[in-house]
Amino acid sequence: MGVNVMERERTAVINPLKMCQPIGAMYVVNGINRAIPLVHGSQGCSTFVRYTFSRHFREPSEIAVTSLHEDAAVFGGRRNLVEGIQNAAIRLNPSLIGIVTTCSCEIIGDDVIGFIKTAKEELKKKIGAEKTEKVKIIPISTPSFVETHLKGYDTAVNALVDHIAEPSEPNEKINIIPGMVNPGDVREIKHILRLMDLEGILLTDISDPFDSPLRPSAAEFKPYYPKGGTTVEEIVDSANSLGTISLTKYAGSGALSLKKKYNMPAELGPIPIGVKNTDQFLRNLKKITGQDITDEILDERGLLIDSMADLASRYLFDKTVAIYGDPEITSGLARFVGELGMIPKLVVTGANSQEFVKDMEKVAKETGAEIDTMVNQDLRAMEVYLKDNPVDLMMGSSDARLMAKDYGIPLVRVGLPIYDRVGYHRHPIVGYNGGIHLIDLITNTVLENYFEDKHWKLQQ
Amino acid sequence: MPFKLFDVSKPIPERKEHTYVKKCGDPEECLPKCNIKTIPGSMTERGCAFAGAKGVITGAIKDVAQVVHSPIGCTTYGYGSKRYPTTTKMPDGSTFPVKDFNIKHIVGTDLQESDVVFGGMKKLRQTVRETNKEFPFVNAIYLYATCTTGLIGDDMDAVAKEMEEEIGKPVIAFNAPGFAGPTQSKGHQVGNNTIFDKIVGTTEPPATTPYDINLIGEYNIDGDLWLLQEYFEEIGINILTTFTGDCCHEELGWMHRAKLSVVRCQRSSTYIADLIEQKYGIPYIKTDFFGVKYTSDNLRAVAKFFGLEDKAEELIAKRIAKISPELEFYKKKLTGKKVFLFSGGPKSYHLAVPLHEELGMETTGVSSMFEHEDGFEKMKKRVKEGALIIDDPNTLELEELVEDYDIDLILGGVKEKYLVHKLGVPSVLIHSYENGPYMGFEGFINLARDMYTALYNPVWNMLEFQETEDSDMDEEVE
Numbered sequence: 001m002g003v004n005v006m007e008r009e010r011t012a013v014i015n016p017l018k019m020c021q022p023i024g025a026m027y028v029v030n031g032i033n034r035a036i037p038l039v040h041g042s043q044g045c046s047t048f049v050r051y052t053f054s055r056h057f058r059e060p061s062e063i064a065v066t067s068l069h070e071d072a073a074v075f076g077g078r079r080n081l082v083e084g085i086q087n088a089a090i091r092l093n094p095s096l097i098g099i100v101t102t103c104s105c106e107i108i109g110d111d112v113i114g115f116i117k118t119a120k121e122e123l124k125k126k127i128g129a130e131k132t133e134k135v136k137i138i139p140i141s142t143p144s145f146v147e148t149h150l151k152g153y154d155t156a157v158n159a160l161v162d163h164i165a166e167p168s169e170p171n172e173k174i175n176i177i178p179g180m181v182n183p184g185d186v187r188e189i190k191h192i193l194r195l196m197d198l199e200g201i202l203l204t205d206i207s208d209p210f211d212s213p214l215r216p217s218a219a220e221f222k223p224y225y226p227k228g229g230t231t232v233e234e235i236v237d238s239a240n241s242l243g244t245i246s247l248t249k250y251a252g253s254g255a256l257s258l259k260k261k262y263n264m265p266a267e268l269g270p271i272p273i274g275v276k277n278t279d280q281f282l283r284n285l286k287k288i289t290g291q292d293i294t295d296e297i298l299d300e301r302g303l304l305i306d307s308m309a310d311l312a313s314r315y316l317f318d319k320t321v322a323i324y325g326d327p328e329i330t331s332g333l334a335r336f337v338g339e340l341g342m343i344p345k346l347v348v349t350g351a352n353s354q355e356f357v358k359d360m361e362k363v364a365k366e367t368g369a370e371i372d373t374m375v376n377q378d379l380r381a382m383e384v385y386l387k388d389n390p391v392d393l394m395m396g397s398s399d400a401r402l403m404a405k406d407y408g409i410p411l412v413r414v415g416l417p418i419y420d421r422v423g424y425h426r427h428p429i430v431g432y433n434g435g436i437h438l439i440d441l442i443t444n445t446v447l448e449n450y451f452e453d454k455h456w457k458l459q460q
Numbered sequence: 461m462p463f464k465l466f467d468v469s470k471p472i473p474e475r476k477e478h479t480y481v482k483k484c485g486d487p488e489e490c491l492p493k494c495n496i497k498t499i500p501g502s503m504t505e506r507g508c509a510f511a512g513a514k515g516v517i518t519g520a521i522k523d524v525a526q527v528v529h530s531p532i533g534c535t536t537y538g539y540g541s542k543r544y545p546t547t548t549k550m551p552d553g554s555t556f557p558v559k560d561f562n563i564k565h566i567v568g569t570d571l572q573e574s575d576v577v578f579g580g581m582k583k584l585r586q587t588v589r590e591t592n593k594e595f596p597f598v599n600a601i602y603l604y605a606t607c608t609t610g611l612i613g614d615d616m617d618a619v620a621k622e623m624e625e626e627i628g629k630p631v632i633a634f635n636a637p638g639f640a641g642p643t644q645s646k647g648h649q650v651g652n653n654t655i656f657d658k659i660v661g662t663t664e665p666p667a668t669t670p671y672d673i674n675l676i677g678e679y680n681i682d683g684d685l686w687l688l689q690e691y692f693e694e695i696g697i698n699i700l701t702t703f704t705g706d707c708c709h710e711e712l713g714w715m716h717r718a719k720l721s722v723v724r725c726q727r728s729s730t731y732i733a734d735l736i737e738q739k740y741g742i743p744y745i746k747t748d749f750f751g752v753k754y755t756s757d758n759l760r761a762v763a764k765f766f767g768l769e770d771k772a773e774e775l776i777a778k779r780i781a782k783i784s785p786e787l788e789f790y791k792k793k794l795t796g797k798k799v800f801l802f803s804g805g806p807k808s809y810h811l812a813v814p815l816h817e818e819l820g821m822e823t824t825g826v827s828s829m830f831e832h833e834d835g836f837e838k839m840k841k842r843v844k845e846g847a848l849i850i851d852d853p854n855t856l857e858l859e860e861l862v863e864d865y866d867i868d869l870i871l872g873g874v875k876e877k878y879l880v881h882k883l884g885v886p887s888v889l890i891h892s893y894e895n896g897p898y899m900g901f902e903g904f905i906n907l908a909r910d911m912y913t914a915l916y917n918p919v920w921n922m923l924e925f926q927e928t929e930d931s932d933m934d935e936e937v938e
Binding site for chain 1: 468469471472497498499500501502503504505506507508509510511527530531532533534535536537539540541560563564565566567568569570571572573575576583586587590591594606607608610611612638639640641642643855856859860863874875877878879881882883884923924
């Protein structure tokens with residue numbers, strides 16, 4: 001029992017299990033109604049991210065770029081950013097522009113805040129003071145050479161509340177920072193809030209922007225803005241909420257900043273994956289808002305418990321699992337597979353996080369399992385490990401699909417990016433309903449791979 | 461001058477010169493402005509030079525370890541993203557140990573803030589050592605500069621030279637940081653020049669024949685190469701080197717031993733054909749392999765060079781007979797459909813004529829992210845009067861043209877695809893294909909089929925809720 005920590009011993013990263021800060025920031029800005037991320041960098045910095053989002057969500061991903069080139073490398077990116085802001089503001093008529101910085105402009109040392117000021121002055125001359133003030137312009141500092149996409153996500157949420165949250169009248173709402181999850185997850189959180197008769201302010205809400213209806217008659221074009229997303233007004237109002245829950249401790253800065261400035265409670269994590277974590281989320285909600293946990297929610301919990309009673313011991317017990325991905329989601333999944341009687345034999349995250357190790361120690365204690373815990377690692381490390389230490393199941397993104405195929409290990413797809421199968425962005429893995437969805441996925445994968453050849457076992 | 465400024469681009473009037481409306485009789489030099497920097501703040505479809513070098517040129521090689529000298533982003537986004545399948549077949553008959561090695565693995569230096577301050581060369585050296593240890597079977601290691609390493613001034617060539625001596629196999633640096641040049645095209649050029657300077661002429665083929673070609677600019681997108689390979693083999697032409705689809709490092713070294721270079725992607729790789737001609741006197745021809753006529757004509761041209769015309773005619777007749785019934789069917793279904801080609805570059809001139817003449821479609825316009833003047837000249841020659849020719853269209857312009865030109869189908873990339881669908885218009889992925897290959901005779905049928913299924917997807921008749929029941933439906937039920 002316990003964890004066996006395996007840190008990266010190489011200098012090289014091989015087949016990365018993490019992304020860069022800017023993608024996290026763009027994700028946040030895309031979750032705001034009528035907002036545009038403006039990447040201050042090379043075109044690759046926007047194009048690769050648009051590609052990643054479109055490939056995963058199968059949705060448009062509208063991101064503008066200042067197109068830095070050699071001249072900017074020598075003379076600075078002032079002209080690019082000042083012009084870029086004006087062009088984006090005038091042509092795209094956004095509610096908010098998130099200026100997402102990159103390696104190049106950070107190294108050049110561009111004075112982003114100063115350039116924003118200049119751009120605003122220029123804009124005032126062109127479209128007037130009133131229209132200019134309507135466009136919120138938020139600097140988000142996210143060089144890729146610092147930490148991972150999760151840091152970029154955290155920085156972006158924090159920048160938003162820091163720049164635009166304003167205290168006025170208490171609103172009786174709860175702020176939720178969802179983390180880098182899927183539309184299905186955000187919808188499940190909103191569903192839970194509805195069942196508790198609560199109104200939430202999502203910081204931010206990618207559910208509709210990254211899973212939007214095809215309804216030309218009801219859509220807004222030139223530019224196309226998907227429906228939904230958190231409104232700027234809601235972000236302004238986030239200063240007046242009852243408190244903030246971040247579903248991940250890796251994106252708590254915004255919650256802590258609101259706490260400090262406006263004296264509201266903040267709870268960071270754990271992500272509500274599985275029974276105990278979701279129970280904790282509900283207790284946090286109750287603690288902050290005073291709302292009771294309703295019977296309807298407890299019935300949904302009962303459906304998950306019912307599935308676990310029906311399925312876990314018969315099909316899942318003692319199956320070993322390798323889980324890889326973002327630290328919060330990976331630790332949530334590890335805890336949940338433990339609740340199912342499975343063994344989280346290997347957990348891998350690309351982030352360099354001691355918190356993750358602590359989470360795993362807790363899961364090891366609960367499950368009695370020996371957990372090989374890779375931090376600051378990559379998919380190559382997992383591949384090398386699994387060669388000598390096979391497992392019954394893998395859980396994570398599409399990036400290990402070929403490894404799973406080569407080793408003949410069934411893969412339960414969760415997280416981001418998933419591009420070789422469809423629908424995974426739409427279904428939740430959080431909340432009791434997410435648990436039900438996951439147990440179905442896991443069990444069906446086990447049945448297909450470990451029971452099918454003795455088909456009579458599946459007769460009843 | 462017949463240029464058009466989209467309404468959505470009125471605030472940036474310099475865009476007008478990038479959208480040319482074809483007018484017959486215009487002077488030849490009347491072309492859209494191209495290959496210059498994008499106006500900041502646009503939602504451009506363009507990428508960066510690193511993507512052009514690693515993503516396009518070298519990412520298709522089967523036996524090379526790719527080391528991206530960058531903070532984590534560039535390495536992650538360079539990982540397995542392009543549809544470039546590779547086999548394990550090596551030219552000497554041996555087997556490379558990992559299938560699709562190029563898709564499965566990527567290495568990065570994972571640069572941190574301190575490396576930005578103190579330089580990343582030490583990390584790069586160590587990473588090369590580790591790469592060689594992790595994948596001892598690779599035959600070369602390629603290193604890529606990125607924005608960060610370009611700006612901090614790491615001397616990649618020096619590290620490459622040093623490490624080559626240390627590990628005893630080729631280590632080659634590609635200096636195409638993301639910010640270099642206005643588009644990914646700069647990365648193509650750096651890729652070509654580097655391979656020519658550092659690799660071509662360094663090896664000798666196990667055997668040669670009088671019928672050896674370099675197939676240049678063919679990256680095996682979704683299996684294109686494997687189809688072309690069949691044709692050449694059947695005619696009796698030997699592909700000595702493919703630059704770079706499903707090829708190996710060593711193969712690039714003996715490009716100087718071919719009799720002829722056949723240039724497939726004219727934008728990304730005419731450079732190396734030129735350089736090889738200049739230095740080694742090997743002639744090259746530029747080819748088109750999209751559509752029945754171009755495929756036939758170009759197979760004939762290559763065969764003629766070797767005196768193998770009869771064999772070519774035999775193959776052409778056989779393949780055309782094979783696909784004709786299907787082609788006929790698709791032509792009936794596609795005739796009159798208005799199509800807009802939102803390509804990276806060359807496909808805009810490769811496809812304009814075949815779509816029109818062989819499938820009866822109307823090419824409303826073509827565009828390119830990264831073409832240069834010579835490419836736009838070709839587009840202009842091949843589109844009809846009134847067709848739009850756009851350089852570096854941005855997302856807003858795409859929306860406006862779909863609306864104003866009543867377009868039935870967009871051929872574009874994954875960034876455009878889902879937006880176009882929201883506008884109620886079908887699309888087909890043309891950069892990396894839907895269900896390719898799209899090249900050659902059978903490939904053209906695949907493209908026709910994918911356009912047909914996109915256009916005739918029943919969903920387009922159900923976009924909006926109908927208040928009244930469809931009377932036709934009742935009749936059918938009765």
